[in-house]
Amino acid sequence: MKQHQRSHELRQKLLDDAIGMNAELAGGSWWHSIDLGGGVVTPGVHSLGELQQHYERLGLPEDLNGKRLLDIGCWDGFYSFAAEKHGAQVTSVDCWHPSNFFKAKELLQSQAEFHELSVYDVSQARLGSFDYVLFLGVLYHLRHPLLALEQVCEVTREFAVIESHVIDNLYEAERPLMEFYEFDELGGQYDNWWGPNLECMAQMARAAGFARVELIQREDTRGVLRAHRRWDDRPETLSAHLRIHKVLNAVTVARHFPRHGRHAFIAMWVAGLPKTAKRWDVRVEVGGFGIHPTYVGQPGDPRDAALMQINAPVPPGLELGTVPVRIWHAGELSNDFEIEIVEGTQW
Numbered sequence: 001m002k003q004h005q006r007s008h009e010l011r012q013k014l015l016d017d018a019i020g021m022n023a024e025l026a027g028g029s030w031w032h033s034i035d036l037g038g039g040v041v042t043p044g045v046h047s048l049g050e051l052q053q054h055y056e057r058l059g060l061p062e063d064l065n066g067k068r069l070l071d072i073g074c075w076d077g078f079y080s081f082a083a084e085k086h087g088a089q090v091t092s093v094d095c096w097h098p099s100n101f102f103k104a105k106e107l108l109q110s111q112a113e114f115h116e117l118s119v120y121d122v123s124q125a126r127l128g129s130f131d132y133v134l135f136l137g138v139l140y141h142l143r144h145p146l147l148a149l150e151q152v153c154e155v156t157r158e159f160a161v162i163e164s165h166v167i168d169n170l171y172e173a174e175r176p177l178m179e180f181y182e183f184d185e186l187g188g189q190y191d192n193w194w195g196p197n198l199e200c201m202a203q204m205a206r207a208a209g210f211a212r213v214e215l216i217q218r219e220d221t222r223g224v225l226r227a228h229r230r231w232d233d234r235p236e237t238l239s240a241h242l243r244i245h246k247v248l249n250a251v252t253v254a255r256h257f258p259r260h261g262r263h264a265f266i267a268m269w270v271a272g273l274p275k276t277a278k279r280w281d282v283r284v285e286v287g288g289f290g291i292h293p294t295y296v297g298q299p300g301d302p303r304d305a306a307l308m309q310i311n312a313p314v315p316p317g318l319e320l321g322t323v324p325v326r327i328w329h330a331g332e333l334s335n336d337f338e339i340e341i342v343e344g345t346q347w
């Protein structure tokens with residue numbers, strides 16, 4: 001009963017704010033316009049129509065029942081509450097305690113679970129993993145963007161949507177570029193650090209461990225990518241020729257692989273791969289996650305000259321224990337080769 005009364009009072013107060021009766025709260029303190037029902041929409045800087053359109057562009061499935069979604073840098077929570085409406089079990093993270101999020105959560109009777117965390121502390125150990133991760137408008141606020149993307153990748157099972165300020169309007173370049181802001185050069189805000197171009201965002205997402213990246217929106221100074229953990233072209237049937245013979249840790253030469261660390265590399269020796277095969281044409285999958293090979297070519301040891309060598313990073317977020325490694329190339333799918341993932345870090 002008490003809860004009901006509090007919700008009623010809060011709704012009335014928000015309604016007052018929305019129509020400008022409380023100037024202090026009405027004047028721009030909401031970033032997101034959120035439809036709270038009963039004709040109350042929070043007076044956000046971004047309109048409801050604009051945010052709904054952005055949500056649709058993310059490419060999330062219409063039905064999110066049974067799916068876990070993580071919204072990193074949720075602020076007032078528009079995207080968290082919208083995904084929950086579609087059936088998702090939502091976890092929302094921000095590096096502070098955004099009071100508007102809690103007002104809206106209460107009025108919407110949302111079950112979204114909030115964690116006051118920095119993206120650097122987002123991990124599988126802390127939060128588990130998620131089918132979908134939203135990482136919208138946060139990248140350029142970070143001093144360590146690649147480190148953050150590694151954490152985003154570690155907790156993503158299907159895809160993450162990454163949205164950022166970009167500098168493609170300033171520099172015509174196909175090369176990856178990122179501009180640094182020591183003080184408040186970007187928008188007069190001291191907490192803006194980096195401006196990447198879209199190519200740089202895409203390459204960083206892959207370097208963080210995502211298999212493939214799709215550009216879904218490009219505006220003058222904003223860009224949106226969908227970064228996938230899985231390839232979309234795995235052949236159905238096994239090849240009669242393509243065969244993984246041996247797999248070793250490329251750095252330690254051991255047969256096991258630490259779960260963490262960007263210096264944890266898998267080296268595999270493969271028969272049946274043409275000598276002309278290129279890095280961009282070879283797909284590697286470890287424990288179900290796709291990863292880009294860093295090397296495809298002749299093995300160093302002349303005794304292995306009949307084979308080809310492929311090196312690839314250990315993808316973030318693997319389960320401990322035995323996982324299969326497989327590759328494919330030009331429609332030919334290899335055998336599964338089992339490797340052992342152990343706790344540990346290789347930097």
Ligand SMILES: C[S@@+](CC[C@H](N)C(=O)[O-])C[C@H]1O[C@@H](n2cnc3c(N)ncnc32)[C@H](O)[C@@H]1O
Binds near residue numbers: 072117135138141
């Ligand atoms: C520009 S707002 C974007 C809000 C929302 N995601 C959107 O796209 O409308 C940036 C958000 O990221 C949060 N943020 C900044 N640094 C962060 C960090 N290190 N970890 C988690 N969130 C952070 C801010 O508090 C803020 O809520």
